[in-house]
Amino acid sequence: MKRKLRGIQYILKQSIENLARNWYMLLASVFVLFASLCIMGTLGLASVNAQHILDEQAGRPEMEISCFTSVTEDAADLIEKTILEDPRIQSCNRVSRAENLKKLTDWLAEIGMSEIEYPTEDSSYTRVSFDVTLKDKADMGQFQADMLKVSGVEEVESNQTVRAYITDLRNGVRTGTYVSLVVLGFLSVLLMYNTIRLTVFARKKELHIMKYVGASHSYMRGPFVMEGIVIGLSGAFLAFLAVRAAYMYFCAYLAHSAGPVQELITVLPFENLAFKLLGLFVLGGVITGLSASMLAIKRYIKV
Amino acid sequence: MDILKQKTMIWFDRVQKTYPNGVEAIRNLDFRIADGEFVFLMGASGAGKSTLIKLLMKEEEPSHGRIFVNGRTLAKIRRGAIQKYRRNIGVVFQDFRLLERKTVFENVAFAMEILGASRREIEERVSLVLELMGLAAKKDEYPAHLSGGEQQRVALARAIINTPKILIADEPTGNLDPENAEQIMQLLLRINERGTTVLVATHAQHMVQELGKRVIYLDHGTVGQDGIVQTEQETMISEVDTDET
Numbered sequence A: 001m002k003r004k005l006r007g008i009q010y011i012l013k014q015s016i017e018n019l020a021r022n023w024y025m026l027l028a029s030v031f032v033l034f035a036s037l038c039i040m041g042t043l044g045l046a047s048v049n050a051q052h053i054l055d056e057q058a059g060r061p062e063m064e065i066s067c068f069t070s071v072t073e074d075a076a077d078l079i080e081k082t083i084l085e086d087p088r089i090q091s092c093n094r095v096s097r098a099e100n101l102k103k104l105t106d107w108l109a110e111i112g113m114s115e116i117e118y119p120t121e122d123s124s125y126t127r128v129s130f131d132v133t134l135k136d137k138a139d140m141g142q143f144q145a146d147m148l149k150v151s152g153v154e155e156v157e158s159n160q161t162v163r164a165y166i167t168d169l170r171n172g173v174r175t176g177t178y179v180s181l182v183v184l185g186f187l188s189v190l191l192m193y194n195t196i197r198l199t200v201f202a203r204k205k206e207l208h209i210m211k212y213v214g215a216s217h218s219y220m221r222g223p224f225v226m227e228g229i230v231i232g233l234s235g236a237f238l239a240f241l242a243v244r245a246a247y248m249y250f251c252a253y254l255a256h257s258a259g260p261v262q263e264l265i266t267v268l269p270f271e272n273l274a275f276k277l278l279g280l281f282v283l284g285g286v287i288t289g290l291s292a293s294m295l296a297i298k299r300y301i302k303v
Numbered sequence B: 001m002d003i004l005k006q007k008t009m010i011w012f013d014r015v016q017k018t019y020p021n022g023v024e025a026i027r028n029l030d031f032r033i034a035d036g037e038f039v040f041l042m043g044a045s046g047a048g049k050s051t052l053i054k055l056l057m058k059e060e061e062p063s064h065g066r067i068f069v070n071g072r073t074l075a076k077i078r079r080g081a082i083q084k085y086r087r088n089i090g091v092v093f094q095d096f097r098l099l100e101r102k103t104v105f106e107n108v109a110f111a112m113e114i115l116g117a118s119r120r121e122i123e124e125r126v127s128l129v130l131e132l133m134g135l136a137a138k139k140d141e142y143p144a145h146l147s148g149g150e151q152q153r154v155a156l157a158r159a160i161i162n163t164p165k166i167l168i169a170d171e172p173t174g175n176l177d178p179e180n181a182e183q184i185m186q187l188l189l190r191i192n193e194r195g196t197t198v199l200v201a202t203h204a205q206h207m208v209q210e211l212g213k214r215v216i217y218l219d220h221g222t223v224g225q226d227g228i229v230q231t232e233q234e235t236m237i238s239e240v241d242t243d244e245t
């Protein structure tokens, strides 16, 4: 037991010495891993958010007909009648002012901006709308144009094009994530491998003596495995902090810039993703570090 | 000393070693060394002395034949157990192989540290062995400040610190002047007297003759002559039968 403890102590001491020995290579490999994880993390987060937007859109009606805020619930009855009489529709669901207001406040809460002051008591601020589904999507354009002519209708929104666009975006970002995983992963392993290889070279003589004296494999390899893990973890934590800062900044930026874009891009709050992201980064860092040290050890520490 | 009555420590059973490049370094090599024996390994450059030592250390595997050490077949030692096996063998080389950035004491202690010995054990044993090697006064010196002979004595101290059963020396006096070489030989003899089996590869003909120990003479990878050299005439007068134990 004591022997084991001293062994761990020895391995830790040696790995610290290893790390100090080639500090410039160490910095380079931490940096490359850091940059790789940042790129992959950003792409990954973008893809998760794109998916989130898609999911949200999927839950929404394919077409939303909104009345002017001046149109009262009573006046809206007439518009509803017009819509229901149209033979092209499959279903029509009326959404009252109060419901629309609730949706808005819920949405604000979800994106973490509930502190924004909306005149929540005054439902005249919102409007009546209709969620419409058509029998045939091909009628979309014509139906949209027809509805705009109905008096009291302010806008007719269809999310079809937006969904197609976001789907493309998500697919692109996903592909990018996978490609960068391979390319950047390879780069990171390569650089770390070289770093650890240098340390192995610097310790060649000691390793040689250790071999002849009969030091156990863990004594010989432990410090290099630790070196890989430390590099991996440092890269992972730094990348996590950087991505976190960038994400927070982006969220804050969105919150302060009102407009149609903001309405579409609903960004998931970072807290929801933090744990997963950190977990993946740590896993990625450790796997990269381990593979790099295993490769170097296998190649250069012969027993 | 009747070695036939003693336990066999090392047994090369018709060993052959061909390197991947086709060089046949060891051919049909067959000999036994008893527990506690002192044996010189001689032969021209390229005769296969270092290869024999590498086979013994299980750094290289024989192409044919078997090697037994202390009753164990080396071929049966698993990869994970090689290092444990090597603890039975101490080894010194012509070029000392000391760590420049460690003191004499630390160099020797290193061999105990990496086996997980405690500070106190290390302190005690290293001091004792340095004393034995006549290095007590040099314990805090760095290798660069030592003579060749002293450096080799540090290497010897390191080789025996974990009390191996076998001590192997590959041309230990190759880099030393006669006086220092003589001193190293005397130390090797003393280590042998304490019960360690000692195998010394060397080119130092005159020293071998003086000591009157068993000599295995390698000739192109096989045993040319095996016996005790006693006179200046370089003749083998008493052949040792190594075929039976």
Ligand SMILES: Nc1ncnc2c1ncn2[C@@H]1O[C@H](COP(=O)(O)OP(=O)(O)OP(=O)(O)O)[C@@H](O)[C@H]1O
Residues within 6 Å of the ligand: B019, B020, B021, B023, B024, B025, B043, B044, B045, B046, B047, B048, B049, B050, B051, B052
């Ligand atoms: N790793 C190797 N790969 C290929 N051939 C080798 C290797 N090591 C040694 N040899 C060859 O095997 C033969 C025996 O070499 P070895 O080193 O065992 O001789 P030696 O008796 O120790 O010589 P010396 O007295 O010069 O040290 C030589 O021909 C050498 O070139």
Ligand SMILES: [Mg+2]
Residues within 6 Å of the ligand: B049, B050, B051, B170
């Ligand atoms: Mg040699």
